[in-house]
Each structure stands twice: as structure tokens, then as C-alpha cells.
Amino acid sequence: MIEMRRGRRHDIMHSLTADHRRLGELTLEIVNISNQGFMCANEVDIQRGERIEIRLPVIGRIEAHLVWVHGDRSGFQFERIIRPDDFRALLAALNGRSGTRK
Numbered sequence: 868m869i870e871m872r873r874g875r876r877h878d879i880m881h882s883l884t885a886d887h888r889r890l891g892e893l894t895l896e897i898v899n900i901s902n903q904g905f906m907c908a909n910e911v912d913i914q915r916g917e918r919i920e921i922r923l924p925v926i927g928r929i930e931a932h933l934v935w936v937h938g939d940r941s942g943f944q945f946e947r948i949i950r951p952d953d954f955r956a957l958l959a960a961l962n963g964r965s966g967t968r969k
Contacts, residue, residue, distance in 0.1 A: 876901045879961050885919040893919065900961075902954040904931060904944040911941050919943070924960035925953055 876899040885893045890912065898908040911933065913919070918932045931943040949957065 876906070877958055879958075881961055883921055883923075885921045887913060887917070887919050889913075889917075895921070900957075902945075902949040902951065904934070904942060907941045907943070908939060910939045911936070918946075923957055925956045 878899050879897060881897045881900075883895055883897065885895050887893050893911060893913075894909070895907045895911070896909045897905045899906045913933055915933050915935065918930055920928055920930050922928050926949060929949075930946040932946070933941060934944050935942045
């Protein structure tokens with residue numbers, strides 16, 4: 868399989884609650900993130916293409932859709948690419964460093 872993603876992924880451990888239109892609140896355990904999407908390490912009970920809304924530090928609310936599932940891992944793509952300066956601030960916030968802007 869050819870790797871089509873261009874965004875560099877950063878390993879993190881971040882738990883958050885996502886909103887799903889049909890299921891309501893879902894808990895996600897994000898294990899890596901890029902400016903284009905993220906991977907979760909827990910099972911999600913939704914189908915490919917379905918959308919969720921999450922709230923990230925610095926970024927605020929952002930929608931993502933499920934792209935792939937493999938066992939208890941799943942990959943989501945953001946509906947918009949996060950700007951580089953906002954993404955750097957997000958990583959700093961997720962890693963507990965100062966410099967958050969929102």
C-alpha cells in the first residue's frame with residue numbers, strides 16, 4: 868500500500884469526548900495527530916465516512932470523518948487542514964507547554 872498522507876504525525880496520549888449525530892458522546896483516546904487528522908486507540912462504533920465533532924485546545928471545535936478502522940485503531944481526517952502556526956500551538960498545549968493562544 869502506498870502512503871498517501873502528507874502530514875507528519877506526532878505521538879501523543881490525549882483523551883477527549885467527541886459528539887456524534889446518532890450516538891451522542893463518544894470517548895476517544897488519540898495516540899497520534901497531524902494537521903490533517905488523528906488516530907485513536909480505542910474501538911469506535913461508527914462507520915467509515917461518518918462525522919464527529921471534537922474540541923481541541925487552541926483549535927476549538929473541528930469536524931472529522933472516519934477514514935479507516937483496523938481492530939481497535941481508527942483514523943480520522945479533519946474537515947479542514949489546521950494551519951501550521953495553530954498546529955504548533957496545539958502540540959504545545961497537548962504536551963503541557965505554555966504558548967496556547969485560544
